[in-house]
Every structure is written in C-alpha cells, then in structure tokens.
Amino acid sequence: MLEAQVFQRLGDFTLDTFLTVPAQGVTALFGRSGSGKSSLIRLIAGLGAPEAGTIRLGDTWLVDTQRRRWVPPHRRQLGVVFQEARLFPHYSVRGNLRYGMPRAARADFDGLVELLGIGHLLSRTPGRLSGGEARRVAIGRALLSRPRMLLMDEPLTGLDGARKQELLRYIRRLARDTGVPILFVSHDTREIGALADRVALIEEGRVLASGPVDEMFSRLDLGPRTGRFEASSLLEARIVAHDEALCLTRLALPGMAEAETLSVARLDGAVGDAVRLRLRARDVGVASTQTPPLPDVACLPATLREIGDEAHGPFVEVMLDVGGQALRARLTREAVGQMGLYAGQALQARLRSVTISRHDVIVT
Amino acid sequence: MLTPLEWEALALSLRVSGVAVAAILLPGLGMAYVLARFDFPGKALVDGIVHLPLVLPPVVVGYLLLVSLGRQGSLGQWLHETLGVSLPFTWQGAALAGAVMAFPLLVRAVRLSLESVDRKLEEAARTLGASRWKTFLTVTLPLMLPGILTGSVLAFARSLSEFGATITFAANIPGETRTLPLALYSLVQTPGKEAAAARLCVISVVVALIALVASEWLARRARRRLEGRHA
Secondary structure: OEEEEEEEEEOOEEEEEEEEEOOOOEEEEEOOOOOOHHHHHHHHHOOOOOOEEEEEEOOEEEEEOOOOEEOOHHHOOEEEEOOOOOOOOOOOHHHHHHOOOOHHHHHHHHHHHHHHOOHHHOOOOHHHOOHHHHHHHHHHHHHHOOOOEEEEEOOOOOOOHHHHHHHHHHHHHHHHHHOOOEEEEEOOHHHHHHHOOEEEEEEOOEEEEEEEHHHHHHOHHHHHHHOOOOOEEEEEEEEEEEEOOOOEEEEEOOOOOOOOEEEEEOOOOOOOOEEEEEEEHHHEEEEEOOOOOOOOEEEEEEEEEEEOOOOOOOEEEEEEEEOOEEEEEEEEHHHHHHHOOOOOOEEEEEEEHHHOOHHHEEEO | OOOHHHHHHHHHHHHHHHHHHHHHHHHHHHHHHHHHHOOOOOHHHHHHHHHHHHHOOHHHHHHHHHHHHOOOOHHHHHHHHHHOOOOOOOHHHHHHHHHHHHHHHHHHHHHHHHHOOOHHHHHHHHHOOOOHHHHHHHHHHHHHHHHHHHHHHHHHHHHHOOOHHHHHHOOOOOOOOOOHHHHHHHHHHOOOOHHHHHHHHHHHHHHHHHHHHHHHHHHHHHHHHHHOOOO
C-alpha cells in the first residue's frame, strides 16, 4: 500500500493532499489537466521533493520531511510509465527492456515480452517503433525493473482509438497476471471505466474523494466534477451468445433472466467471458413496468434508488438498481413529474442498443 | 614525399595537439557540465574566464603563461622545485599553450550537446534504478557523443594552428617546439625559402581538412545511430 501526504507550492498552484493506493489492482488518479495529477506522481516517483509531507510504500518511508528523509528515485523500486514513452534512442528495444532489469527478473523477460506482444521488435531501435509499440516497450521496461508499484502518467495520450483499445487490454492483462499494483493517471472517464478498480478524484491539488470505481462513477454528488457530459455508469456483464449472421453479441447482466439481454456490436471475446460496460446516463431512459417492449431497445427490470436533487435546469439524474448494480439515467425534469417517480419504485431501464459503441465495452 | 624537417614539424604538431586535447577532455567535460547544469553565484565570471582565450590576443595568453609558469613565476617555481618540471621552452609547454587556447572551443561544443540531451530520458533512467552516475555514463554521455567528437576535433584543429601563445611561452625551438605554424613562420622569414613555405602551407591545409572531414563523418555516424538508422 502507498500512502502519500504531501504539500508543495508550484507557482500559484498548491498541491496539498492525501492519497492512498491499495497494494492490489488498478487505482486511477482522475482529474482535469492542471489538477495536480502529474505533480503528485512526480513526488511519489522521487522526481521532485515535497516541501512538507510523508510518502510511505508498504513499511518503507520514501519521504518524511520532518525526519529529513528522502529516498532518491533509483532506490524507490517504483516503475514509471510516462506520457511519452521516453525510450533510450541509443539502445535497441532489447537494450531498453534490460536497462533496469535485475538478475532476478531475467526469468520474467520472455513471458512479459510475449504478454506485451513485442517479441518481433526486440532488435529494432526505438526510432522505428509506432506510438503504440513504443508505449508497450516502455511498460515492459518499467515492469522488468521489478517495481513494487507501477505509476502510469496518462500512458495512452496521443494514441488513436484502436491503439488505445489494444493498449488498454494489455494493461488490464498486466494488472491481472503480474499482480503489480498500478496507479494510473488519467483525465479520460472512458479509460478509467475500462481499467480501474478504484478511483481517486483530484481537483485543484487536492484529492476530493476516492472509492471503488462503480461507486465513484455513480455518485451523484460527484457529477459536476467528473463532467456532466460524460456522466455514466459502469456495469459488469457476461457474454451469453454471438449472432454471427447479425454481427451482434448478446450480453447478460448478473441476476437478469435469459431474455433480458443487451445486444451490442460483435465483440472479440468468447461466450462466458466477463465484460465491463460503460453506459452514458443520457442514453438510459426509464419506463413503467407495463410498457410493451420495443425492437432494438433493451428493457431491464430496475428499481429507482434515488432522484438527484438539482433544483434548476431541464434535466434530473436518477439512480437505478439493476440486479444489484448502479445505473445512472438522465431524464427531463418534465418526465420525472409526469411519471410521478419516487424512490423504491419498480421500473424498466431502457437502452437503445446502438448507443453502445465498441469502445464502451472491454472484455476482461 | 616529405622532407625530414617537414616530418619533424608535422609529427611534433600532431603530438602537441594530441596531448593538448587529451589533457583538456575531462576538465572540459566537467566544466561544460557545471556550466550547463548548475547555477551558482559567479557563474558569469567563470564562463567569462573560460572563454577569455577566444577573445584575448594569443600573445597575451602566452605572456600570462610565461609570467605564472616561468621560473620566476610562483607556480612555475613551485613546479620546478617540488616536481622538477619546467614547462617554458619545452614541447609540453607548447601543448599547454595549445590546450589553453582550445579549451573554450571544447567546452562550448560539449555544453551545447549536453543542453540538447533530453532530461526526461535521464529521469526515466533514474526511475529504472540507475544512480546519478550510472545515468550519466549510460544515458547522458552516449547522447553527448556527437558533440564531444566535434568539440575534440575542433580543439585539435585549434591547437594545431596555435601560434602566438606557443611562440611566446614555448619559443621556436627546432625539434622541440617548432610546430607547423612556427616552422612556416620561420621559413617565411628566411629569404629564398618561398617554395618550402608553400609546401608547409599545403601540408597545414591538408591536415586541417582531414580533421574537419573526419569530425563531420564521426558526428554524422553517431547521430545516425541515435536516430536508429543503421550507419
């Protein structure tokens, strides 16, 4: 586990916060640009020193300003993947991967190279790699230094959609297979939805809230901070069937009947695979339980948990319970009044299939 | 092809310049590093002193060397008494004069190359477990190599062409301190030696050209390696 309590002034910006990263899984540090995410990562990595504070990794004190303790970056055993790949141009890919590799990690080399799909690049020089390849090599290089934690500072920036998806899948696989905890910095809710187990929300140099990703995504009070437009929910589901002729994949949510499936564009995963689904609040609607089904619209039995308490504006957000998972829906204030919605009411959550794009589903 | 006298002057010139560059390589690296990476009070003054030989008349540099390192100079006296070393009027003295004159050129070139090294790469090396020293040796230094090569060749060429400081500090002794420029000067002063002077002139031009072409070739090769195209 990593615990950081730091204070630092940078010009007229002040970083003054407390952050906890558990020793397992992927923790996302989420905030807009200029919120202090990268500065915090640099302090943890030892590329800067806080004016005051403590940073502790497990039972090792990396920083303790009161006791004048400051461990230099090369002794922190933290792997860092920067926004730019930062590969050494005068070494081959193999040389880069081996740069920080201790003897004990040699046995991991082949496995990790295969996991990242960079075996065919080993003898190339970094100048001849594509953006996505370079990032993968950078991730491999950091992991081969046997870090106790991997810090990733927006490693997907500047990659196009397909490359991003691919790299997300690699990172997810790493988190699962290597067991190295990851602190992942991002300002993209989609990336976080796909990767994170926990989210820490940072704004103006301060971590405001942190918690499990689904909880954080569905907390209404954080809506304005995570961005109205992107307000969404994360749901776990399972692939139950592929329809090759129609190019569709049917997904079932836990606790739902066979008939109550979601149809999405054909996915790569196998039947039985778990997926993570990101549903935008503005794409989710509600209807009374008696409403007849419509073609192309998934109807999921839901319970109304909570109605957002915004006093003004045309829209209201409501929180639904779908088989135990939180689903956020965005409705007009007018509809809420006309339907007479109340907490605890049984409803149908309605979702048009075409609103779920391939980018919103991650096979895990 | 070359007369014994020409050989003597050429060999002496190469030896003097080679020793001069070898002697300033490490101090030059250190000075460039300090000037590029650190801020301290008096930095402008240090920078100025390093560059002084570029703007001073070489004779002044030679005179200052003579005053400080001659038998009468306190430093020269100490050198003579404790180490038994005397620099004026020796080829080592000529090398010293060349070294002092070439130092600013080397420092400039190395400093420029150091400033062009991406510090983000050094940060990456640190997070991969490399100490400051290992980072310098494995990342910074290799990336500076083209600049170091160019700077060394430039310094070598400057030392090769050194005249004023050498003749003032080390005099013009055949076989000891009479390098190519000094030999050329002597021939020009002697009536009837115009042809011999012209030959020495051609030799000087050829040596300088070889040095420049070699440096350009080495630097290009090093740069190509960095960019990942195979040289």
